[in-house]
Amino acid sequence: MTTPNPTLAGSFKTNWRQYIIYIGFAVIFVIFALTLADKGFLNPNNLLNIVRQTAMIAVMAIAMTFVLSAGEIDLSVGAVAGLATVTVAMAIAVAGPVAGVIAGLATGIAVGMFNGWLTTRVGIPSFLTTLAMMGIAKGVAMWISNTAAVPILSPGYSWLFGGGSLLKIPVLLFWMVVFGAIGHVVLRRTGFGRRVLATGGGETAARYSGIDTKAIKFRVLVLSSTAAAFAGMLYAGRLQSGRFQLGEGDELSVIAAAVLGGTSLFGGKGTIIGTIVGALMIGMINNGLILMGLEFSQQLIARGGIIILAVALSQKRS
Amino acid sequence: MGAGGQMNSEAAAGSMPLSSNVPLAVSMKGISKSFGGVRALSDVSLDIWQGEVHALLGGNGAGKSTILKVLNGVHKPDSGTITVCGKLLEDVTPEAARAAGVAMNFQELSLIPTLTVAQNVFLTREAKGGLGLIDDQTAERRAAELFSMLEVDVDPKALVGDLGAGQKQLTEIVKAISQDARVLVLDEPSTALAVSDVDRLFAFLQKLKAKGVAIIYVSHRMDEIARISDRATILRDGAHVITAPLSELPIDTMIEHIVGKRSKGLSDVARGDAVKGDVLLELRSVSGKYKPENISFAVHRGEVVGLAGLLGSGRSALARVIAGIEPAKSGQILINGKPTAIHKPGDAIAASVALVPEARATQGIIPAHSVASNMTLAVLDSISAAGFVDAEKVRSVTDAMIKRLSVKTASRDHAVSALSGGNQQKVVIGKWLATDPDILVLDEPTAGIDIGSKSEIIKLVRDLAAAGKAIVFISSELSELLTACDRIVVLSEGRMFADIPRDRLDDPAIDANDTAHRLQAAEQRLQIEIQDALKQGGEGLI
Numbered sequence: 001m002t003t004p005n006p007t008l009a010g011s012f013k014t015n016w017r018q019y020i021i022y023i024g025f026a027v028i029f030v031i032f033a034l035t036l037a038d039k040g041f042l043n044p045n046n047l048l049n050i051v052r053q054t055a056m057i058a059v060m061a062i063a064m065t066f067v068l069s070a071g072e073i074d075l076s077v078g079a080v081a082g083l084a085t086v087t088v089a090m091a092i093a094v095a096g097p098v099a100g101v102i103a104g105l106a107t108g109i110a111v112g113m114f115n116g117w118l119t120t121r122v123g124i125p126s127f128l129t130t131l132a133m134m135g136i137a138k139g140v141a142m143w144i145s146n147t148a149a150v151p152i153l154s155p156g157y158s159w160l161f162g163g164g165s166l167l168k169i170p171v172l173l174f175w176m177v178v179f180g181a182i183g184h185v186v187l188r189r190t191g192f193g194r195r196v197l198a199t200g201g202g203e204t205a206a207r208y209s210g211i212d213t214k215a216i217k218f219r220v221l222v223l224s225s226t227a228a229a230f231a232g233m234l235y236a237g238r239l240q241s242g243r244f245q246l247g248e249g250d251e252l253s254v255i256a257a258a259v260l261g262g263t264s265l266f267g268g269k270g271t272i273i274g275t276i277v278g279a280l281m282i283g284m285i286n287n288g289l290i291l292m293g294l295e296f297s298q299q300l301i302a303r304g305g306i307i308i309l310a311v312a313l314s315q316k317r318s
Numbered sequence: 319m320g321a322g323g324q325m326n327s328e329a330a331a332g333s334m335p336l337s338s339n340v341p342l343a344v345s346m347k348g349i350s351k352s353f354g355g356v357r358a359l360s361d362v363s364l365d366i367w368q369g370e371v372h373a374l375l376g377g378n379g380a381g382k383s384t385i386l387k388v389l390n391g392v393h394k395p396d397s398g399t400i401t402v403c404g405k406l407l408e409d410v411t412p413e414a415a416r417a418a419g420v421a422m423n424f425q426e427l428s429l430i431p432t433l434t435v436a437q438n439v440f441l442t443r444e445a446k447g448g449l450g451l452i453d454d455q456t457a458e459r460r461a462a463e464l465f466s467m468l469e470v471d472v473d474p475k476a477l478v479g480d481l482g483a484g485q486k487q488l489t490e491i492v493k494a495i496s497q498d499a500r501v502l503v504l505d506e507p508s509t510a511l512a513v514s515d516v517d518r519l520f521a522f523l524q525k526l527k528a529k530g531v532a533i534i535y536v537s538h539r540m541d542e543i544a545r546i547s548d549r550a551t552i553l554r555d556g557a558h559v560i561t562a563p564l565s566e567l568p569i570d571t572m573i574e575h576i577v578g579k580r581s582k583g584l585s586d587v588a589r590g591d592a593v594k595g596d597v598l599l600e601l602r603s604v605s606g607k608y609k610p611e612n613i614s615f616a617v618h619r620g621e622v623v624g625l626a627g628l629l630g631s632g633r634s635a636l637a638r639v640i641a642g643i644e645p646a647k648s649g650q651i652l653i654n655g656k657p658t659a660i661h662k663p664g665d666a667i668a669a670s671v672a673l674v675p676e677a678r679a680t681q682g683i684i685p686a687h688s689v690a691s692n693m694t695l696a697v698l699d700s701i702s703a704a705g706f707v708d709a710e711k712v713r714s715v716t717d718a719m720i721k722r723l724s725v726k727t728a729s730r731d732h733a734v735s736a737l738s739g740g741n742q743q744k745v746v747i748g749k750w751l752a753t754d755p756d757i758l759v760l761d762e763p764t765a766g767i768d769i770g771s772k773s774e775i776i777k778l779v780r781d782l783a784a785a786g787k788a789i790v791f792i793s794s795e796l797s798e799l800l801t802a803c804d805r806i807v808v809l810s811e812g813r814m815f816a817d818i819p820r821d822r823l824d825d826p827a828i829d830a831n832d833t834a835h836r837l838q839a840a841e842q843r844l845q846i847e848i849q850d851a852l853k854q855g856g857e858g859l860i
Contacts, residue, residue, distance in 0.1 A: 202430040211442060
């Protein structure tokens with residue numbers, strides 16, 4: 001049994017692993033700032049670029065934090081984002097930007113409800129449900145777009161959901177902050193958030209406490225797909241088109257961001273702030289490795305190594 | 319032994335004058351419940367008054383947990399009615415029971431390890447601040463108030479996963495009472511508590527009682543029951559035996575009612591006494607990490623030694639020490655006279671020790687695999703050549719074992735999950751017999767299997783002893799220990815309190831041919847030994 005240490009230094013000594021993501025973020029930032037200063041790492045434009053590249057991952061990772069905290073997983077987020085770019089672009093072409101937004105969100109909600117239904121009612125583990133959905137979503141996106149890019153010719157949409165900036169601040173940063181703030185409050189301070197953490201922390205105990213754990217799991221899966229579709233809307237706005245390849249492989253970065261941020265793959269533990277810092281860290285590593293002039297193959301290896309190191313340091317040894 | 323009189327006076331002093339005019343908190347009438355043809359409760363009626371502590375007593379399988387689960391809405395009764403505080407429960411569901419004011423501690427089942435104590439206590443009833451957001455500070459303050467009322471020291475901000483067993487149990491109880499319960503069901507609440515915590519709990523229950531809360535208290539510890547209860551109900555074999563004030567139930571009378579007359583059950587198996595071989599297993603002052611503490615006894619070839627004690631007495635922990643799953647912290651284990659270091663399960667297997675574990679479904683068998691692959695799992699190396707398993711040997715080993723243990727299975731290729739509990743247990747035993755061990759440790763081998771299979775397993779244990787094995791036998795059913803064992807070691811709180819030869823528990827005054835009567839008398843004596851050990855164990859902890 002561990003008794004909580006009253007002193008701050010003492011509590012840091014026992015809990016430093018909890019803060020590893022912040023320490024790691026700071027350490028890597030300092031290293032890049034020192035070694036890549038002449039290559040423009042600290043240039044405000046470069047830093048904002050990191051944010052632009054991270055925003056979609058962060059939005060999906062915030063929702064993924066809920067899914068993982070409830071003891072489930074969603075592997076379909078990347079493919080759903082890709083599908084949403086296509087449905088948004090097609091709806092805009094036919095009926096304008098408002099229809100595009102509705103189509104995008106509807107795509108996410110529909111996929112999420114299907115995932116949730118299969119997982120909680122049919123009883124297929126979410127790992128398999130969403131693995132299958134990954135293929136289905138990608139297939140549908142390829143099919144309805146004939147594997148071709150669908151252009152978006154609405155400057156307003158592209159500004160609001162991707163390319164725009166206000167007083168030099170990119171709107172993508174705005175979206176990331178909005179999602180982060182809402183996610184943080186919902187997870188920490190609402191009954192729903194508490195039930196999510198309880199469901200993942202001990203499903204039997206949660207059920208005995210009167211929590212409808214199936215309903216909770218259903219909802220987090222809908223939340224995740226909807227956030228993925230929103231990330232797809234951001235991709236579509238930023239690149240002014242819908243293509244099935246957008247978001248491909250993002251599920252790994254998304255899960256890595258959440259886990260780096262201290263969310264447990266086994267449920268019951270998760271923080272939104274950690275997740276956002278985790279997403280920023282992945283974006284910063286990608287950016288730094290590119291500035292270093294590493295080849296893509298070397299980037300992949302270095303990135304994998306850094307993630308393994310960070311997660312290994314954050315694990316409690318038993 | 320026979321300390322009943324003294325305890326009783328204490329109970330009488332503690333109880334307040336109760337009469338049948340006191341309004342009823344719970345009235346259960348004519349409750350029957352069967353599970354797949356097995357009758358768990360037949361026509362049981364139970365009245366609980368407001369403001370009383372009502373003890374519920376009975377042996378294993380008496381129906382205590384079933385009736386509590388009916389009251390709690392988990393099980394729907396086949397017939398009968400439940401009234402809580404004058405209101406008939408139309409629909410028996412956990413939600414309806416909770417709404418009517420029934421709260422129950424679930425032996426740590428309802429706590430979430432990743433949340434804090436305060437978050438757990440108020441789970442689904444969180445304190446809300448501005449904008450309807452959860453206010454954990456208020457929850458922590460309220461939890462702290464509840465804990466200080468109970469005069470226990472639990473930090474509301476601590477994670478439940480970091481708490482010790484006793485603090486978890488107290489948190490569980492505080493969670494139950496924080497729901498404004500009119501009826502509080504406590505199922506073995508003291509199992510994990512230190513004596514000082516038990517005193518605080520009892521003082522707290524007195525306060526609840528004074529507020530008119532009805533408390534149903536289930537415990538195997540009769541000293542506790544005598545201290546806290548006003549009345550008691552005893553169940554046996556799913557039927558109501560007696561409800562009476564504690565003053566009319568001295569401890570020996572309680573034991574008599576719990577044990578009852580053995581109309582059906584185990585027939586005495588012949589024990590091959592007298593001839594004892596060399597000592598095969600000897601423990602010298604063996605202590606585990608938490609439990610057990612300082613255990614010494616020896617098991618001879620051909621001998622069955624039983625371990626008696628309640629849940630949490632350290633019986634299973636001792637079995638795990640012998641089998642190397644939780645290695646001993648200190649002391650010496652001698653196998654065949656030689657000091658042997660057992661650090662991991664492989665060491666125990668190498669020393670010819672086999673453990674038939676407590677949780678059959680998770681630790682004993684792989685349910686979806688066939689009888690043959692389960693039976694040969696522990697001997698794969700010896701039936702393989704160059705890494706390839708010899709299918710012919712698998713068949714011969716399995717068939718021989720099926721025959722030897724008379725396992726009832728359609729074929730060796732059937733999934734073990736399709737077998738009955740008793741036959742599954744035989745598969746586990748067969749798996750370990752295939753390794754040809756000298757020493758066999760059986761942890762609750764008869765749990766959850768029907769009476770016929772129980773007798774078969776016990777006969778098997780005797781046969782194995784007769785064939786020269788040394789056996790350690792753990793059971794919560796005293797009649798089984800008495801039937802199977804040559805000696806019985808009594809444990810409490812991880813320590814050893816008695817090492818009784820089986821013969822000493824027999825009453826020479828009873829006709830040797832009246833086996834049912836003899837067994838009943840022996841069971842009462844053993845029960846008294848266990849209760850004595852509990853009292854000593856408890857006092858030792860202060």
